[in-house]
Amino acid sequence: MADKAQLQEAIKTQGEVVRKLKSEKASKEQIDEEVAKLLQLKAQLGGDEGKHVFVLKTAKGTRDYNPKQMAIREKVFSIIISCFKRHGAETIDTPVFELKETLTGKYGEDSKLIYDLKDQGGELLSLRYDLTVPFARYLALNKITNIKRYHIAKVYRRDNPAMTRGRYREFYQCVNDRRILDGMFAVCGVPDEKFRTICSTVDKLDKMAWEDVKKEMVNEKGLSEDVADRIGEYVSMQGGQDLAERLLQDPKLSQNKQAFAGLTDMKLLFSYLELFQVTDKVVFDLSLARGLDYYTGVIYEAILSQTIPASVSTPAEQNGADEAGVSVGSVAGGGRYDGLVGMFDPKGRKVPCVGVSIGIERIFSIMEQKAETSSEKVRTTETQVLVASAQKNLLEERLKLTSELWNAGIKAEVLYKKNPKLLSQLQHCEETGIPLVAILGEQELKDGVVKLRNVASREEVDVPRADLVDEIKKRTL
Amino acid sequence: MADKAQLQEAIKTQGEVVRKLKSEKASKEQIDEEVAKLLQLKAQLGGDEGKHVFVLKTAKGTRDYNPKQMAIREKVFSIIISCFKRHGAETIDTPVFELKETLTGKYGEDSKLIYDLKDQGGELLSLRYDLTVPFARYLALNKITNIKRYHIAKVYRRDNPAMTRGRYREFYQCVNDRRILDGMFAVCGVPDEKFRTICSTVDKLDKMAWEDVKKEMVNEKGLSEDVADRIGEYVSMQGGQDLAERLLQDPKLSQNKQAFAGLTDMKLLFSYLELFQVTDKVVFDLSLARGLDYYTGVIYEAILSQTIPASVSTPAEQNGADEAGVSVGSVAGGGRYDGLVGMFDPKGRKVPCVGVSIGIERIFSIMEQKAETSSEKVRTTETQVLVASAQKNLLEERLKLTSELWNAGIKAEVLYKKNPKLLSQLQHCEETGIPLVAILGEQELKDGVVKLRNVASREEVDVPRADLVDEIKKRTL
The missing domain is CATH 3.30.930.10 (Bira Bifunctional Protein; Domain 2)
Structure with a gap:
């Protein structure tokens, strides 16, 4: 019982730490960390108070990418990849972990930052610390002496580099x-x-x-x-x-x-x-x-x-x-690094190598900041048209038309609600940047047409259903 | 010394196992595995005999992808991604490892197949076992109730699924x-x-x-x-x-x-x-x-x-x-999986979810086999033109023209040798599928032209240097 009282005291103190940070408008990371500590204490308390208490976070030093961030990241990658391709490079991939001994003796003082996997029986493994050592291992294993390769992948280091943003x-x-x-x-x-x-x-x-x-x-x-x-x-x-x-x-x-x-x-x-x-x-x-x-x-x-x-x-x-x-x-x-491949070759044969590693996280962080301050909206989908209706009981007709568009290679969406309001369908387009709406109603079905609406200009025009695919393609080149 | 004799005996026996497998033309995987055991034994012996002896392999259950395999894999991905985009999906990314407790209690009997990271101080971490649980954690953490996402990433399971190939x-x-x-x-x-x-x-x-x-x-x-x-x-x-x-x-x-x-x-x-x-x-x-x-x-x-x-x-x-x-x-x-997000929400709020996971490895293995039996060559680069010369002492001129082409957005390569033979330059094009060669010589430099050669047809034509970029673009649409 004394333990429980101590724990409750610790929870109270930690709660105050969190409240103070919040009132001081501390950084989100700092607050999250202290909240995590608080939740851990609460979890220790167990019982009803500990129920449903999780430390809901990503591992320290890691982060998620939301769709907007991914759109920016993919843009950065596509620029980098197009540069590599312009210079005639090929790409390879290697596993995220290597035998521990493959990484041993390659990084000098930085070796302490390597993530090891737990010994669960079988081989001793480590997460890759860079892409260079796995590349050298790949060259030696496959007896390759001549390649111009690029490799896009994450590497893992047990540190928390301060990410400075700025101009x-x-x-x-x-x-x-x-x-x-x-x-x-x-x-x-x-x-x-x-x-x-x-x-x-x-x-x-x-x-x-x-x-x-x-x-x-x-x-x-x-x-x-x-x-x-x-x-x-x-x-x-x-x-x-x-x-x-x-x-x-x-x-x-x-x-x-x-x-x-x-x-x-x-x-x-x-x-x-x-x-x-x-x-x-x-x-x-x-x-x-x-x-x-x-x-x-x-x-x-x-x-x-x-x-x-x-x-x-x-x-x-x-x-x-x-x-x-x-x-x-x-x-x-x-x-x-002319000696690295030789360290893996049974006969010590050297393969001269030269390379560059791009720190995509920092570049990404700069691009992200640029996007935040810019007025231009980042689209996270490429949807060309939303299939919509202003009337009730047309879910099946909406699904049918959507399916027709998909089969013709058009990027199309449809709201899953049975009877969504036209306004919420239009709002979905505004929010996600969908440029066109294909509107179905009883009259359109009877006439064999679809009302095609330009979201930005609000112009609407009836298009014969047979011409709809071509019309959408023409308008979303 | 008795230990050493035992070890030498074990090495001899294992050596015979390897030789037998090789004579029986066993699968590469099987031979590699037994060779690895042999090398491990030799490494245990230590001393000079163990010198330079590495177990040169990837971790069990993992593989490298060479450029040809990557070209096929990227083709498979581009088809899958275009399907997701056609249906209006966004993409996200999450870290390769999660807090261990995030994965606890989600996989039933399969939990034993989770890779844990070694406790090196700090948080207890595990490699993701699927993309579903990290996705649910992402939804709960970011309080998202509505998203259509795709996520392309590797997951890690401590088993060796038999990969059957076939028609x-x-x-x-x-x-x-x-x-x-x-x-x-x-x-x-x-x-x-x-x-x-x-x-x-x-x-x-x-x-x-x-x-x-x-x-x-x-x-x-x-x-x-x-x-x-x-x-x-x-x-x-x-x-x-x-x-x-x-x-x-x-x-x-x-x-x-x-x-x-x-x-x-x-x-x-x-x-x-x-x-x-x-x-x-x-x-x-x-x-x-x-x-x-x-x-x-x-x-x-x-x-x-x-x-x-x-x-x-x-x-x-x-x-x-x-x-x-x-x-x-x-x-x-x-x-x-309507209950999973609720397991991460402090208040247990449910978010209904439905999803599909595509086993890219098996699909890839089928595509790879198809490519092997097909006569069509898989290109691993997109290079449009090789800048070449038939004469000596033109390295600088070749580099200069290559640089011009790169700056104009042309995918160009140049051999790094000082004075490569024209034949080996043409062979490089045949092997890698480069369709055009831009040939420089004293005469061409004097006349302000470049000899543009079609590798397949062997036709050659002099193109004014100022028109070269347009001509290459026209021919490699």
Whole structure:
């Protein structure tokens, strides 16, 4: 009984937390989370009070997509897919989970974020963490050495990335090369065994100021200040082909085999970018250091930079932008991973690979925000015509006509009510964007016609039933 | 050391198993499975012998899709989606995993097939087992009472369904109603608490003969023979509207409230099917009993029946067909589930639902087999033109023209080699089905033209560079 009293007390306290958040107009996520806690406590109480109490939510870090969001998502996908197809890419698919050992040793410090499946007897499995490692496994398994593929699928990571929304104005790409980074670390005096961990620290430069990154290098990773300062000089460099050429003249860096190979390739890359006329969009940036272990050569990221017009930004927003230096969002990234397939091949045969991963969630979130502020309505269906009636007892006639239209390939809907009002049928069209209504009545049936109404202009015209399909097609090209 | 010797012995034995299967030309799946066991044994041995030894495979019960398979799968999807859109459906998406408790108590005996995620701290999660329960959760969470949605996504079940391939000739749908089944059980004398488990047994009638089903009812589920025989009479009945009317005259059955409601709705359903002119495709079948707990009214399945033409069937195949009675494959199924959303609503508010799930894997497997036996080539890209050259040192010119075509929206490819042979460029087109080649040479560059070649007819014509895009568009409509 003491337990029950404690529980009731906890429920009361938690209830106050929820009420406070609501009164403070806290974010929906925050409120939902506290409500979930409250419901869990109530469920523990059991008995009648716990009856029908569910924690009604999606798993943390996941979300549903409603039809409007799906319409936007599909639009984004269709643009991306059409780009891949324009470049002659094929598509593949792999399972959502892999053998656990397939993912082992591929992600460095990020491995802790992998979702494992419960051991229910049989194989040990993990949800895929990216599409790159399953792709490498696919290549090795099928002995493929040559393919240009795209793969659209979800990946699973046990973290909750903060999704910043905002106005993004500029779009550009950063490029670097793992070998330039490694060469740079070597000539700066970083011990070999610290290359990877220092690389992870450099990777934070997009979110942290150099001073803090340096602190981490010196205090946590044990570099001397001298070494850190030398790194600091390099990672502040940005440029294009000219920078690659200048660094090839750098006596220390160009003596390093790795750096020399990386810089030579960078020069070649920029000569191709010139042919494609995109040098204005691409920056050679020595601070770019993607964290994953499997990259071996060129690495890159696509960045959206946020610019808040002074006229609408609040002091807090300006502060935020200041704090973060340039407030950026990475929407894609990738690089060369020539060693990964060999890790799966029994004989260690290497297959050079290079790829890019697009962070569709962030792009989607930007598109969604755009759609919200735009006056244009997002349609979630493609229905061309609603079959309607103003009179009673015509359900069967409505169904029959709808069936005729479906058989002719017309996208048609009909309300399921027995005797819906004409007004509610028209309202359904307004709400969902259906452009045409095919209206049936006793008179129309007798005359062998259908009254075709344009929802927007409210014009109506009698169309012979035999011509209806053609007329609808003509009007909804 | 004794362990090591044992392991080596086991490896030897397993090696022989693999060799035997290979010599017998066993199925790829079977061989792969035994090879995986062999590799696992070798990995256990460790040391140098175990080095680079991976179990290179996908998780059991899963598969990859290569580009050709994806092209077929996307064709199947586009047909299905266009049907949903024709009927005015919207689409949604939900996460691949749900809170474990969301799935609890929804699947009856099948619950043991749910994949759970490992407890890594935080919430207890399970992979979705179907799309119906997440949909009901979505409706309750978003307080939606009215939606026509389709949802295309994978679901996860811990079993290995045998995938039978074959020639499917006939397509029809079976219909029944949970209430008719329950009413039937009641009037036959099945105790209330055994309805669900007897329902599961009846569900096996598509794979087992009545005699075996009866045995299970009597020996395992404890029904008396009398009761089982009475069920046997009902479940042998098949028909249409006439059968529904006849059973409404059955004095016992029509006295049962549940059965009466079910039969009345069945009559109404057939009157609508008549309007849609599909009564020849639909059979009212009293043996249909879908296993899932959540169905409350009409239930149905879409069946492909396999007919093997006598001329090509082997005795073994004929035997197989005999053994299974009618050899059928269910490719879709569903029903009414009026109680499921209420299970998620804090106040238990009901939302009536009805739906169908299409088993895309089986349909895909049939389509794939069709494509294999057909002479028509499946294209995996949509590339319209390959930019090629017969001469050396034109990589930059090829890249430049390719870039021009991409910018004009043409789907174009270019080989990445510096100086590929014209023959290998033409072969690439033959292999991948690219219909056109745009050939550049010193002379063409001087004349400001491109030689456009039709791969199939081998005809070549000089096209002014400024007209190239239009000419390609015209030829690849």
